[in-house]
Amino acid sequence: MTALPRNVPSSTDLHDLHHPRGLRWLRSSYSTGANNCVETARPASGPWAGLLAVRDSKDPSGPALLFSPESWSGFTAAFR
Template structure:
């Protein structure tokens, strides 16, 4: 069994995804965006990127890991 990917070097490598900005974001682009890739390296995971750097890296989380992270915050 292979390990799940943890990140992608450029969020633009995740094709055909719709990025959603946090409802807590302001006009200053100081928040995160999330997407659910359906194919490729992040298929089935939640991708998270910095809204200030949309071409930058994205972190990949399983649904359970992301829920636990948010709950802990």
């Protein structure tokens, strides 16, 4: 990865990331349905536009990590 991910703590200042209509969160296709996976979203506007948000599906109101598309691709490629 060329850049470190940024942690986005859970707070009311981050309403856009956690508001139900703020983002469309997608669960991994490898999820077992037991909420033991990650969810991703792509903010289209605001300060996080163009980044990939990643959160724990067990804690949807908790913190999220933000990755550049290139960093996320490099991260996931390392596991293939």
